[in-house]
Amino acid sequence: MMNNSFGDKIGEGGCSEVFAWEGESNIVKIAKPNTSTAALQAELHHSRIAWECGLPVPQPFEMVDIEGQPGIVFERIYGESIMKRFLDRAAKRSEPQKPLHESDDYIEARVTGRLFHQIHSHSVANMPSQWANIKRDIVSAQYLSESDKAAVIALLDQLPIKYQLCHGDPNPNNILLREHDAVVIDWNNASSGNPEADLAEYIIMIRYAILPPQLPSEASVMLDATRENSIRLFMKEYEKLSGIGYAHIEPWIAPIAARKLSADGISESEKKLLVNEIKRRLHS
Structure with a gap:
């Protein structure tokens, strides 16, 4: 795409590409052909609602047309995703000379638990x-x-x-950490509903995410050893704030796992894990 407003490509997902826009303070999220203008308009609407609620989200600005493809201009957020932190830690823990502090897990769990509770504290029309x-x-x-x-x-x-505000796709790739606070992006699936569904989605992603093949096998072993502890720390913080504990989320695991089978952004291997989990719950 040739446009004087474009900078470097920042990222890409199943439905969009993200570029720097008019300098370094903004980005433009451009829909891929599998994403309609109506879907992007809905994302802009949801993002504006979240922004007006005072939630930690990128400020949304406007829709633009880029050579026939719709896009949204947002404030640029500098930070690392929770998923990248998980993967980096797993890789470092697999190296004997790279010890990590357990407090890293706790800080991220606490920040993320507070972020979810902040989102779910709102009810919007x-x-x-x-x-x-x-x-x-x-x-x-x-x-x-x-x-x-x-x-x-x-x-x-x-x-x-x-009827509480829910993000709808709160996976660890959509939560960006900036020092000791967090920002949540990608509000296209936001809805009014049950916080337990959001929490189930987050837990499923931590529990079943598969590492990229380029990482050493030792990193996968280390990540597997820490998944449930990450979930436990996260739920401990969220329950302290909301009164909602893991037992409230268990009934949502099968429906949310089934829902995720229609997503573009997860691998075939992950989908097989989800199918096995769904069948186990249905037929046990």
Whole structure:
């Protein structure tokens, strides 16, 4: 793409590419062909709601058209994602000469727990229904039989419905750390619903994320050894603030895992792990 406003490419996901925009203070998030203008307009709307709530999010500015592809201009946030921190720590822990402080895990868990609680403390109008979004994604997911989809939806139907602001895709790649605070990006799936669903999504990502193949196998072993401790520390902080503990989230694991099977951004190997977990819960 040729445009004088562009700087370097910063990142890329399943639905968009991100470039520096008009200097170093802003970015532009440009939709890929698999993402509609309506989807980007919804993301801008959700981002503005989160910004107006005073949440730690990039300031959203405007829609732009880049050679026929829609984009959104945001404030640029400098920081590392939680997922990158996890991977870097796993790699360093696999090296005998690279000891790490346990406080790193605790600081990140505390910051992230507070961030989720801050988001979920709001209830806003004019947001999509979380329940409807989850059900739609389960119905469209591959890898599950129709009978298994029906069984997962039956589990979802038994869960209470709440009306709190939820991010909808709170995976560790969408949470950026700046020293000792956090910013959450990518609000395209935001909705009104249950905090437990957001928490289940975050836990699933930590529990089942597969390391990039270029990292040493020792790093994968070290990450596996710390996954559940990261979840425990995170939930301890969140429960202290909200009263919601892991037992409240357990019933959401199967529906959210089924929902994630329709996502573009996770590997086939991760989807197989999710299918196994769903089937175990349905048929145990």
